[in-house]
Amino acid sequence: MTLLVTGGAGFIGSNFVLDWFKTSSEPIVNLDALTYAGNLANLAALQGDARHSFVKGDIGDRALVDQLLATHQPRAVVHFAAESHVDRSIHGPGAFMRTNVDGTFTLLEAARAYWGGLAGEAKAGFRFHHVSTDEVYGSLKPNEPAFTEAHPYEPNSPYSASKAASDHLVRAWHHTYGLPVVTTNCSNNYGPYHFPEKLIPLMIVNALAGKPLPVYGDGQQIRDWLYVSDHCSGIRAVLAGGRLGETYNIGGWNEQANIDIVNTVCALLDELRPDPAGPYARLITYVTDRPGHDRRYAIDARKIERELGWRPAETFESGIRKTVQWYLAHADWVASVQSGAYRDWVSQHYG
Ligand code: NAD
Ligand code: DAU
Numbered sequence: 001m002t003l004l005v006t007g008g009a010g011f012i013g014s015n016f017v018l019d020w021f022k023t024s025s026e027p028i029v030n031l032d033a034l035t036y037a038g039n040l041a042n043l044a045a046l047q048g049d050a051r052h053s054f055v056k057g058d059i060g061d062r063a064l065v066d067q068l069l070a071t072h073q074p075r076a077v078v079h080f081a082a083e084s085h086v087d088r089s090i091h092g093p094g095a096f097m098r099t100n101v102d103g104t105f106t107l108l109e110a111a112r113a114y115w116g117g118l119a120g121e122a123k124a125g126f127r128f129h130h131v132s133t134d135e136v137y138g139s140l141k142p143n144e145p146a147f148t149e150a151h152p153y154e155p156n157s158p159y160s161a162s163k164a165a166s167d168h169l170v171r172a173w174h175h176t177y178g179l180p181v182v183t184t185n186c187s188n189n190y191g192p193y194h195f196p197e198k199l200i201p202l203m204i205v206n207a208l209a210g211k212p213l214p215v216y217g218d219g220q221q222i223r224d225w226l227y228v229s230d231h232c233s234g235i236r237a238v239l240a241g242g243r244l245g246e247t248y249n250i251g252g253w254n255e256q257a258n259i260d261i262v263n264t265v266c267a268l269l270d271e272l273r274p275d276p277a278g279p280y281a282r283l284i285t286y287v288t289d290r291p292g293h294d295r296r297y298a299i300d301a302r303k304i305e306r307e308l309g310w311r312p313a314e315t316f317e318s319g320i321r322k323t324v325q326w327y328l329a330h331a332d333w334v335a336s337v338q339s340g341a342y343r344d345w346v347s348q349h350y351g
Pocket of ligand 2: 084087133187200214222290297
């Protein structure tokens, strides 16, 4: 028994791999192209651990994927690999089409060929688990009910359009070819190893460096935040018991406006690492809004709870405190990330 995980050196993928080995000895083959967002330091704890094999490579490399499937005979593919940052997708959508659409297509075709060659229990038990996002559903008005799995697809950014396209491919490969797929659509994650281009880690590292905290537009956009290990437990639940061809929304029942998130991060830093220059909130700076910025996301996570008994274990209060503490204790990780391409991106984007 083996899992083939794609994108397992990124934020959620690395948390998934680390969490997996806390409760399972089943090996993982981890295929990751190590783009700017992939960081092997996230997996340092697994150095020398025979259960984990890392392979640097692209999900769009059909020959490589075929070879990994043939060699390791996984019982499932858990597909995280993606370009994941909305702002980057606005500046340069090409990479999002290549990885999220073409890459997923290649992976599906390789999985279909591999699964087609299996027999008996191995064939019946095989799973292709596609990790997707709530952004495929578009933006909610203030009083609209949260996204259920039946909500129409209305993606608004190049990123969410590319993820929506990949979801459609996964659905079609099940419907047409019978490939045993499950898809999860999750809300905004936060926690350890989150690349500091995304809201929460960016606010923490900028505040600690005394830099402005850039809040887009009026800061009243709403996201539904979930601690990353809860996303990982949701994926494990769906991989183990999700019904074939079904989609499951995963969310934290925790809608908050961006400005409230930023103020919470500032208050925690004031408590845990006070700045002699004054409260961190003094650094909040309203900047030009993201083009096409979605106003509100909210996940209705009742289906996964009803069918699989999954609920988040972490509250936002406990999760955000752990997260801020993690960044304070891992200044070396932040420094190594910032010494790479990240720096160029920050200056290109924020000037
Ligand atoms: P991330 O950007 O931190 O990591 C992506 C990983 O994929 C990186 O390790 C990168 O090197 C790898 N990768 C990129 N292109 C690749 C390619 N062509 N071949 C192989 N590897 C490649 O992303 P994340 O935040 O960890 O998100 C993981 C998945 O979860 C994505 O599919 C994303 O759409 C989805 N998701 C993310 C969130 C969130 O809040 N971050 C929420 C819901 C769903
Ligand atoms: O909803 C799930 C999605 O959440 C995932 O599919 C994406 O991969 C992930 O990146 C995330 O997308 P968002 O665009 O919601 O996340 P981000 O951290 O980039 O932004 C969160 C909110 O904060 C959003 O409303 C934009 C705002 N923001 C972001 C940054 C980086 C700011 O106000 N200032 C900033 O500097």
